[in-house]
Amino acid sequence: MRDSLILVLVVAASYLAARVAFEWLARRFVIVSGAEYLLLGILLGPQLSGILSRETVESFAPIATLGLGWMGALIGAQLVLHRLVRIPAVLYRVALVESLLTLAFVAALLAAALFLGFDVTRGEAIVAGTALGAVAVASASAGVAVVARQLGRRSPVVRQLEVSTAANALVAVVTSGILFALVHRTPPSVGRPLTATEWAVVTIAIGVVGGTLFHLFVGEERKVDRLFVSLGGAVILVSGAATYLRLSPLLAAVCFGAVLANTTRNRAEIVAALDRVERPLYFALLVLAGAAWRPSVRAWTLVVLLFLCTRVAAKLGGARLAARWNGMLPTLGDDWGRGLLGQGGLAIAVALSYLYQDEVPLPNLVFTAAVASVLLTDVLSARFVRSLLRVDLLTPDGAARHEPNDAVRGAAASEG
Template sequence: MSAPLLLILIAALAFLATHVLYEWLAKRLLIVSGAEYLVLGVLLGPQVTGLFPPSAVAAFEPILVLGIGWMGISAGTSLRLPRLVRIPSVTYRLSLVESLTTFALVAAGATSALAYGFQASYAAVMLPALTLGAIAVASTPAGLDVAFGLSARAGARRAAPVLRQIEVAHGMDAFVSIFAFGILIAAAHTQVPLMMRALTTTEWVVVTLGIGVVGGALFHLFLGSERSPDRLFISLGGAVILTSGAASYLQLSPTLAAFVMGIVLANSLRQPAPVDDVLRSGERPLYYVLLMLAGAAWAPGSNVVWWLVIMHYVVLRTIAKLWGTGIVTWINRAQAEVGLDWGRALMGQGRLTFALALDYSRRGLPYGDLIFTCAAVSVLFTEFFAARFVRSAVDPLLVPLEQLSMTLSATTEAVMESVTETMAQRFPALRKVDPDAKEHEHKGKR
């Protein structure tokens, strides 16, 4: 099958999944769909049917870079300073400790598992182990969106402390995960032949941040006041390709560069809502394309050591997200507001996790296939139930509050009616007169 025909097939499947299947599953079954397209990619790839050869995956490398960068800019646009400064500091403290705990615990476990399983030194497995820790931090906000929606009415419910904590935790997870991954890629950077000397890790990180700042400034300068969705989509796609492509060409992290670009846009545009709508409409189709392309190129191993590392990754991440959040919440005495189980809502992994793992595996770095397999297994087993994880963590706190609110509202109405009736009996002049009854009485007198 030719590459253009494959591209048309992938685009059609992504469009159909986005506008039909996703909305139906989300509304009726509280299911976050998407991971199944990784399985579809495996079926189309050389491992099963062979309809999607490895050469076709290499031909779609620009689309992979665009999709990876799109996940980064989507995460960055949620960090708006005017909204962030209104959130209590304890919310950030709980989120930051949860992110760092997950990173440290998974990285330490992965270091031990890789060194023991492959009989390698700790120095040799440090980069992939830290990368697994950074990928484990990421959590998907899709479960929160499916469970509580994005409408104005849903926004009022999401103002509850526990939902605000989960939303901030998603943003903190993305921040820590993307920055840690970007620093690791900069540390693993090889010397560029055109330069006079090899730059240090700090200098490469500064270059990555500079690419994102320049990309955000150029987009704001040329199309900051544009409102047409079509023009915004084309221009924003070009800006993401320029930013993530420049970072990828320099062997840096396109996710970090696009993430910084998203932060710049979110805090410089006067009306960022049209950009958010464009990003949200393009994020899901690109994610499905990434899943199918990566599934076609995925060749998981059957070595026992691989399963050892995967088990370390899944188990340690689960412990950090569940018990780590509960412990830090109890230490900060915030269980009355957010409960001890809000970390359950962070169990789901999705778009950002997949983008980071795919970015690492395509570079030919050590244990790239194993790291991608860990992320793929986690996405397959957690994203599907992400919305249900959110519901199970939030309902024990949110449902009693809603019932109390309804009870207070009914009690207030009853009290007001009683007061009104008492005042009307004491002061007859205050009694409301029905205009129709008054007219009927007037006609009777005549």
């Protein structure tokens, strides 16, 4: 009874926060709400006040799995092919190069630090370092959206940030999904052990089959209420199956959302149904993730500090190099990577899915690094973007920067 009451209170508080606090804070103070709910979960969790016991937090794991799946489905629902092909290739190249540079730099440096500083094997250090790299890639899209609404127009920098945050999300999810397939251990009941490639295919197949079945049975439904109930059941099925098999619920749900977005005629209704409870589920996920936090038994302070510094350097340096290599530096400016410093909830989702895996190395350390990064950057993510655009407008060549190059101009024409 007590656990049920706590769950109701968490969901109700998350819903009210989403309805009231999020928009008001964004409009009044240019603050993206989220990190405070993660902090609230830590305060309520067994590490501090103990209001939520460890058993209670573990009993809420299905709610967290639903939140992970819902987040993945929303990411996949944005992958609409006929819209993606209208975006110029140069924006994709910049976004992909920045994502891969950040992933490689953070993963390599943290893997080396873990191998040298902890009593772990080289393979374990590489796995944990790659997980930290996947967490580091993720960037908050909410801050970009808040500033874009305030500006009332989409400058080339905002357009690139929108593409880059989407690419960051996809790279983070795919990397974590492949990592889980690589470290997956086949249950003893299975006759022939599956290879990592086969487990990756299974992860994708869960989402594709789930999306196909939804399209066949409910794909033509137009009422948002019925779609919402059906989507809830489908997301629970997809994310639950992936979690049960110790695979990535995020990657499976991304595939599910992508199938829906590209096969159904009522795409707008499906997205509206997904958006309906996005923020309440997001805030509830943050509270539960905070409650699930446990400090690593290892000396984690220096590693977390190294992760924070490495991620900032990788984001700023990777963004500048990506823009320079693709001839976009005059348009975007040297410091456009500041708009990618906010972490967002996806970083927590990737780290939480890693925490839920069995027998992965240093799960609490990876999760602690993600929690620290979100707490330090999430609230200021919108201010990072606004300060970037303000500086850009005040520079002598600001007018030149906001003149779109041929590729960006072509995209605007095609969208129009």
